[in-house]
Amino acid sequence: MLKKISMLTLCGVSAFALNYAEINVNDSDLELSGKLDMGQMIHSVTPNTVFLGLKFLDVDAKHSENDNAKVKSYGEVNFLMQKEIARSGLTIGLGIKLNKTELNDKSFMSAPLGIEARYKIPASDYIPMYIGGTIYHAPTVLSFEDAENYMEYRAHFDLEVIQNGCITLGYRSIDTNYDTYNFNYNKSVFVGFKFGF
Numbered sequence: 001m002l003k004k005i006s007m008l009t010l011c012g013v014s015a016f017a018l019n020y021a022e023i024n025v026n027d028s029d030l031e032l033s034g035k036l037d038m039g040q041m042i043h044s045v046t047p048n049t050v051f052l053g054l055k056f057l058d059v060d061a062k063h064s065e066n067d068n069a070k071v072k073s074y075g076e077v078n079f080l081m082q083k084e085i086a087r088s089g090l091t092i093g094l095g096i097k098l099n100k101t102e103l104n105d106k107s108f109m110s111a112p113l114g115i116e117a118r119y120k121i122p123a124s125d126y127i128p129m130y131i132g133g134t135i136y137h138a139p140t141v142l143s144f145e146d147a148e149n150y151m152e153y154r155a156h157f158d159l160e161v162i163q164n165g166c167i168t169l170g171y172r173s174i175d176t177n178y179d180t181y182n183f184n185y186n187k188s189v190f191v192g193f194k195f196g197f
Contacts, residue, residue, distance in 0.1 A: 020051075024170065024192030028060035031190065035080070051080045057174075057186070065184035072102040074174070074185065080116065089120035097136060099150070101176060103183060108176045110150040112138035128160040148182075151175040164196035 019037035024030075035053035039046050057074040061067050082093030093116040100109045114136030121129040138150035156170035169191050176185040 022194045024190040026190045031057045053078045059186045063188040074101040091118045106146040106178050108147045109144040110138035110147050111142045112136040112150045130158040148177045148179045166194040168192050
């Protein structure tokens with residue numbers, strides 16, 4: 001089943017001409033995501049500033065708070081506006097997501113708000129290198145169904161080995177807290193590829 005989902009996602013990337021695609025893996029988790037650069041499609045919007053994206057995360061319970069939990073796949077739709085700060089190599093973005101997952105008999109949905117940052121390391125012209133991070137939070141007012149709140153943070157290091165192709169090393173922590181208990185959905189290190197189209 002997981003292989004079918006992976007192939008469908010990769011085909012979807014091609015079919016919808018997504019401008020950015022990413023795949024992250026570790027020993028038991030798979031994350032697939034894609035972003036469409038709306039700035040290239042809408043003439044009144046500057047390219048590389050407005051993105052609409054999808055993300056799918058299939059995880060193993062051993063990277064969650066409880067090895068015996070029946071964790072379900074995580075999916076999200078996201079929107080991001082970003083801008084480079086005065087040609088400094090630092091890009092800052094503000095975003096919103098709509099996410100969904102399940103745990104045992106509980107259903108989780110939230111709309112977290114967040115900030116993203118990416119910095120090109122100076123003196124890395126031959127092999128460009130970047131560091132970055134994100135933080136997203138949904139308080140109770142932006143949490144629905146059985147959800148109480150949501151917190152996600154990530155950090156990553158990217159090495160652009162070919163033009164528009166990066167190897168990435170990162171860490172993520174995703175907390176899906178429910179109305180009756182708190183739960184760390186996934187906390188893990190990952191490696192992967194990022195592609196620009």
